[in-house]
Amino acid sequence: MTLLTPARGKVDAVAKGVLRPRSKLAGHLEPGTQVEVMLAQGRTLDVITQAQTVATYAGIRGDLDRLGTAMYLVEVTDRLTVDHTEPAAFELLAAALERLERGDGAHLLTRTFEMDLLGETGFRPQWDVCIACGRTVEGEEVAWTPSGGGVVCSACRPRYPEAEGLAGTTLKVLRAIQRGPYDQAARIRLNPVLAAALERVMHDLVRSVAERDLGSQRFIEAVRRTASAPPESSDVASCP
Amino acid sequence: MLDPLATDSAPPITRLVEAFHRLPGIGPKSAQRLAYHVLRAPAAEAHALADALVAVKEQIVLCAHCQNVAEQNPCRICQDTGRDRTVVCVVEEPLDVVAIERTHGFRGLFHVLHGVISPSDNVGPEDIKIAELLARLRDVDTEVTEVIVATNPNLEGEATAMYISRLLRPLGIRVTRLASGLPAGADLEYADNLTLGRALEFRQEVR
Numbered sequence: 001m002t003l004l005t006p007a008r009g010k011v012d013a014v015a016k017g018v019l020r021p022r023s024k025l026a027g028h029l030e031p032g033t034q035v036e037v038m039l040a041q042g043r044t045l046d047v048i049t050q051a052q053t054v055a056t057y058a059g060i061r062g063d064l065d066r067l068g069t070a071m072y073l074v075e076v077t078d079r080l081t082v083d084h085t086e087p088a089a090f091e092l093l094a095a096a097l098e099r100l101e102r103g104d105g106a107h108l109l110t111r112t113f114e115m116d117l118l119g120e121t122g123f124r125p126q127w128d129v130c131i132a133c134g135r136t137v138e139g140e141e142v143a144w145t146p147s148g149g150g151v152v153c154s155a156c157r158p159r160y161p162e163a164e165g166l167a168g169t170t171l172k173v174l175r176a177i178q179r180g181p182y183d184q185a186a187r188i189r190l191n192p193v194l195a196a197a198l199e200r201v202m203h204d205l206v207r208s209v210a211e212r213d214l215g216s217q218r219f220i221e222a223v224r225r226t227a228s229a230p231p232e233s234s235d236v237a238s239c240p
Numbered sequence: 241m242l243d244p245l246a247t248d249s250a251p252p253i254t255r256l257v258e259a260f261h262r263l264p265g266i267g268p269k270s271a272q273r274l275a276y277h278v279l280r281a282p283a284a285e286a287h288a289l290a291d292a293l294v295a296v297k298e299q300i301v302l303c304a305h306c307q308n309v310a311e312q313n314p315c316r317i318c319q320d321t322g323r324d325r326t327v328v329c330v331v332e333e334p335l336d337v338v339a340i341e342r343t344h345g346f347r348g349l350f351h352v353l354h355g356v357i358s359p360s361d362n363v364g365p366e367d368i369k370i371a372e373l374l375a376r377l378r379d380v381d382t383e384v385t386e387v388i389v390a391t392n393p394n395l396e397g398e399a400t401a402m403y404i405s406r407l408l409r410p411l412g413i414r415v416t417r418l419a420s421g422l423p424a425g426a427d428l429e430y431a432d433n434l435t436l437g438r439a440l441e442f443r444q445e446v447r
Contacts, residue, residue, distance in 0.1 A: 021423045027432030031360075031395045056434045061395070064402040071359045071399070078360070216359035219399075222366070226406045 001029060001048075002078060003037065006090040010081045013039060013046040028053045032060070032070050034094060055094075057101045068223050069106045070097060072216040073113055079210035080121045088120045095182075104186060107195045112182050114202045115174075123209045126150025127175045132159060142166050144201070146208040170197045253279065305376065307352045307369045309334045317350060324348045325383045330373065330404065331390045332356050332397070340390065348388075351376065356391055357400045365403055373404070377411055386414040393420045 003011045018026040028035050028051035038050035060066045077093050096113040100106065118124055130137050130153035137151045143163040144151045151171070152160050173194065177185045190198070203217060249257070253275055260271035278286050302308070303315035310316065317323065317337075327348030331337055337350050355368040377384055389404055391397035405415040421439035422431060431439070 022425055024427070024430035027435045030432075030434075053433045056432070058434065058437070061398055061434075064399065064406060067395075067399050067402065068359075071395075075360050213362075214359070215362035215364065218362075218364045219357060219359040222364055223403065223406075226403070 004077060004081075004090050004093060006087055009085045009087045009089065010078070010083050011039075011046065012083065013037075013048050014042070015048045015051075025051045030056075032057065032074050032097070034097075055097075055101075057097055059101045059103070060097065064223055066100055066106065068216065068220040069100055069110060072214065072220060073097065073100070073110065075214050075216040076114060076117065076206055076210075079212070079214065080117055080123070080206070086120055089117060092116050092120065099182075105190075107190055107199065108177070108186050108188060109182070111174075111177050111198050111202055112180070112185055114206055115178050116180075118205065118209065119178075121209075123149060123205075125174075125178070125205055127171060127178055130156055132156035139168065141168065142171060144171075146201075146204040149205070149208075166201070167197060169194060170201065173198060174201065306350045307354060307372055308337055308350060309352075322347075326385045327388065328373075328377075328384050328386075329388045329390050332392060332400075336390065349384075353391070353400070356396045357403060358396045368400075370404065370407070374407060377408065377413060384413060386416060388416050388418065390418045393418070 001013060001015055003013055005011055015025050015029050017023050018029060020026070025048060029048070033053055034055040034057075036052045036054055037048050039046040040049050057070070060070045073093060073096050077089055081089050092113060096109055099109045115125070126149060128137065129135060129151075131145070131148045131150040132152055133156050135153050135155075137153050139154075142151050142165075143154075143157050143160070144166045145160045145163040147162065148160060151166065152163050157163055173188060173190075176188065177198075203214075207213060256275040256278065257268075257271045260266050260274045261268055263271075266274070278289065299311060300309050301311070301313050303310045303313050303318055305314050305318040308315050308317070324347050327346075328351050329340060329346060329348055330351045330353060331340065332353055332355065334352055334354075337352060340346050340350075351369070351373050353368045353370065353373070355363055357363060357365055357368065373387075376382065377387070387404070387408060389401040391400045401417055408415050419442055420435065421442060422428070422435060428436070
C-alpha cells in the first residue's frame with residue numbers, strides 16, 4: 001500500500017495479512033485515514049508492523065458527495081507526487097481532509113488544494129504574466145493553456161493554437177486562490193457557472209500534469225448525475 | 241539476476257510455467273513447482289485438470305437476473321420458488337454469494353456486482369452491474385421491497401453502497417447495509433476507532 005508521510009513523502013509499504021477478518025492492522029489502514037505506523041525496513045519495501053488510527057474522518061465516510069471529493073484529493077496527491085519527495089503534500093492533504101470533514105465547501109477547498117499541490121510539486125500555474133514573454137496579462141477575456149501551465153498574452157497567443165479563452169472573473173478567482181491564504185479564499189461566493197469554470201480549468205491542469213484522466217473525477221460526475229442528488233457544496237450559491 | 245521463467249526446459253514445460261505464472265498469487269517459483277507437479281502426475285490427473293479448465297470457460301454462464309456465475313440461466317437460486325423474492329442481497333463477487341449461502345441465514349435473492357466502485361483503479365459505476373440491478377428493480381413485476389447492500393465495509397464498499405442507496409431512493413425500496421462491528425475472537429485493544437465506534441453504536445442487549 002502507499003503511505004503519504006510528513007517526513008519522507010510518498011512511501012510504498014507492505015501490510016501483511018490485512019485481508020484476514022481478524023487482522024489487527026486492516027481497520028487502521030483504510031485509504032484516506034490518518035494513521036500512525038511503525039515501519040520495519042525491508043530490502044525493497046518497508047513492512048507495516050503496527051498501526052494506530054489518528055483520524056478516520058467519519059463525516060466524510062458517511063456522505064457520498066464528500067467521499068467522492070476525498071477520493072479525488074487522495075488520487076490527485078498520488079498522481080502528482082513521486083516516491084520519497086514532496087513531504088509538504090502530507091500537510092496539504094491532511095488540511096484539505098480536515099476542512100472537508102468540518103463541512104467546508106468542496107469546490108474552494110479542492111481548488112485551493114490543487115493549486116497548492118501543483119505549486120509544491122513544481123507545476124505552479126502562472127496566472128499573472130504570460131508564460132511565453134513574461135508580460136503582465138490583463139483584460140476581460142484572456143487565453144490560457146493547460147500544457148503551458150498558465151495564461152498567454154494576445155501577442156503570444158498565435159504560438160499556442162491549443163489556448164482557450166478564460167473569463168476575467170474566473171482568472172480573478174484563480175489568482176485569489178493562488179495568493180491565499182485559504183481562509184480568505186474560502187470567503188469567495190461562487191455561482192454554479194463560476195464553480196464549473198474553475199473546476200474545468202483546474203482539472204485540465206491536473207490532467208495535463210498527471211498525463212491521464214482521473215477515475216475519481218469520473219465518479220464525482222456520476223454522483224452528480226444521480227437523480228435526487230442534494231446540493232453538493234455549501235460554497236456554491238444558486239445563480240441569481 | 242536469474243529469471244526463474246527463463247529455463248532450459250522443453251518448450252511445453254516453459255509454456256505451462258508461464259501459464260501458471262499468469263494466475264493471481266502465483267510467483268515464478270510456485271509456477272515452476274506446479275508445472276513439474278503436473279508433469280510428474282498421472283496422465284489422467286493432468287487431463288482432468290485440463291477438462292476442468294475448459295469446462296469452466298465453456299459451461300459457465302451469467303444468470304440474466306442476478307448476474308451470478310451459474311451452469312444455467314436463470315441460476316438455481318433465482319429459479320428456487322421457495323426463496324423470499326422481496327429481499328435482494330447485493331454482493332461484490334460470486335464468492336460472496338457462496339459465503340452468505342454458507343451461513344444458511346438468508347433465504348432471499350442475490351445480485352452480483354462483479355466489482356466495486358474504485359476510482360483509483362478507474363472503476364466507475366458504469367463498469368459494474370449497477371445498471372442491471374436498477375433495471376431489475378424497475379421491472380413492473382418486481383416484488384422487491386428491500387435491498388441489502390453487502391459490499392465490504394471498506395472505502396470502496398461504502399462508496400458503492402451509498403451510490404446504490406441514492407439511486408434506489410426514488411424507487412421507494414428500503415436499502416439496508418450489513419451490520420459492522422467486532423469480528424468473533426477479536427481483541428478490543430487492537431480495534432480501530434471506526435469499528436469500535438460502530439460496535440458501540442449498534443450494541444445489543446445480552447439475552
